[in-house]
Amino acid sequence: MSENERRVAIIGAGMSGISCATRLLKNHIEATIFDKSRGPGGRMSTRRKGESRFDHGAQYFTASHGAFQQQIIEWEAAGWATEWAGRFADWKDGTLSERYPKRKRWVGSPRMSALCRGFSQELHVQYGVRIHRIKPFESQWILIDDKEQSYGPFDSVLVSCPGPQAAELLPMESHTHQLAKSLSYSPCWAVMAELESPINTPFDGIHFQDHPLGWAAKDSSKPQRTHGERWVLHGSAEWSQQHVDADPQVIIQKLTEAFGHIGTIEPHQCTAHRWLYALASPSNGPAAMYDRERHLGLFGDALSDPKVEGAWRSGQEMARLIVETT
Numbered sequence: 193m194s195e196n197e198r199r200v201a202i203i204g205a206g207m208s209g210i211s212c213a214t215r216l217l218k219n220h221i222e223a224t225i226f227d228k229s230r231g232p233g234g235r236m237s238t239r240r241k242g243e244s245r246f247d248h249g250a251q252y253f254t255a256s257h258g259a260f261q262q263q264i265i266e267w268e269a270a271g272w273a274t275e276w277a278g279r280f281a282d283w284k285d286g287t288l289s290e291r292y293p294k295r296k297r298w299v300g301s302p303r304m305s306a307l308c309r310g311f312s313q314e315l316h317v318q319y320g321v322r323i324h325r326i327k328p329f330e331s332q333w334i335l336i337d338d339k340e341q342s343y344g345p346f347d348s349v350l351v352s353c354p355g356p357q358a359a360e361l362l363p364m365e366s367h368t369h370q371l372a373k374s375l376s377y378s379p380c381w382a383v384m385a386e387l388e389s390p391i392n393t394p395f396d397g398i399h400f401q402d403h404p405l406g407w408a409a410k411d412s413s414k415p416q417r418t419h420g421e422r423w424v425l426h427g428s429a430e431w432s433q434q435h436v437d438a439d440p441q442v443i444i445q446k447l448t449e450a451f452g453h454i455g456t457i458e459p460h461q462c463t464a465h466r467w468l469y470a471l472a473s474p475s476n477g478p479a480a481m482y483d484r485e486r487h488l489g490l491f492g493d494a495l496s497d498p499k500v501e502g503a504w505r506s507g508q509e510m511a512r513l514i515v516e517t518t
């Protein structure tokens with residue numbers, strides 16, 4: 193690294209952090225990403241249970257903007273994303289009606305996390321590092337993890353984790369802290385089920401309305417998945433909020449019961465995961481914020497659109513702001 197090179201740290205290796213670092217790299221700025229998890233993906237990660245894998249967060253993604261459509265074409269060519277041409281339905285008042293897609297639905301292949309793994313392959317990512325503090329050091333910043341190990345110094349620190357987690361890291365007096373604090377999220381309980389016999393339904397994904405469930409997917413129907421019948425059930429935002437502190441076994445019991453109209457899932461076939469910051473409430477401001485005085489950035493899906501596409505776009509915008517100030 194040359195002496196004049198700008199040192200950039202990104203906190204979070206979810207879609208937004210990876211998107212930002214990739215665009216910075218195209219502009220010859222090599223960022224270091226830190227993530228507390230063991231791998232990339234954040235809310236697009238995949239849960240392993242024995243030999244089975246479950247996409248327990250983001251289920252699929254669509255593209256509404258040309259730039260993201262172009263990005264998906266590149267991911268598909270690299271073998272990291274594939275169209276999921278499953279049959280979907282809406283459940284309302286006890287009736288299932290088929291839902292026909294307006295846009296192609298895409299998934300990571302052979303699992304959701306594989307997309308972020310591939311997309312980040314040229315980046316410098318430090319996993320298993322939970323950043324605890326961002327500390328000023330002369331005119332730069334040092335990152336300190338939860339084991340008091342320090343990293344840096346960095347000229348700029350860009351934070352992509354969900355607002356409440358970002359607010360804990362960003363200096364209280366900064367605009368980025370204020371914005372992070374204002375972002376809000378609904379939780380989501382996810383139940384993952386490995387079945388011995390198939391559920392008798394022609395549908396691979398079901399959206400529920402006015403129901404404890406928000407969504408159910410035959411995860412094993414996605415392309416390039418391993419054999420077997422696996423389902424992922426998501427509690428609706430409202431139901432998950434009402435049961436946010438419930439015992440996982442109670443969640444499994446209630447959500448499998450609620451799924452009983454569609455098919456039988458035995459609780460012993462299941463595990464549960466709580467996403468505390470699952471679905472962001474859209475904020476109406478710009479897709480990323482960069483404080484040019486302090487050299488601190490805030491970005492992520494909540495600033496753009498609470499979806500995979502929104503996270504990608506927010507990362508692109510964050511990088512654009514950095515390149516512009518360099």
Ligand SMILES: Cc1cc2nc3c(=O)[nH]c(=O)nc-3n(C[C@H](O)[C@H](O)[C@H](O)COP(=O)(O)OP(=O)(O)OC[C@H]3O[C@@H](n4cnc5c(N)ncnc54)[C@H](O)[C@@H]3O)c2cc1C
Pocket residue numbers: 203204205206207208209226227228229232233234235236248249250251252253254321322323324352353354357380382426467469470471491492493494497498499500501502503
């Ligand atoms: C249950 C569920 C279902 C969803 N379904 C869909 C869907 O079907 N379609 C769709 O388009 N979107 C869906 N989404 C939303 C989509 O997953 C998100 O919009 C997107 O993945 C957000 O990416 P991000 O990079 O902004 O944030 P994240 O993915 O949350 O990334 C933030 C990263 O920061 C890391 N981090 C946090 N704190 C620290 C710290 N202190 N130190 C180091 N690292 C830290 C985290 O480990 C994480 O990897 C769903 C999300 C959930 C949870």
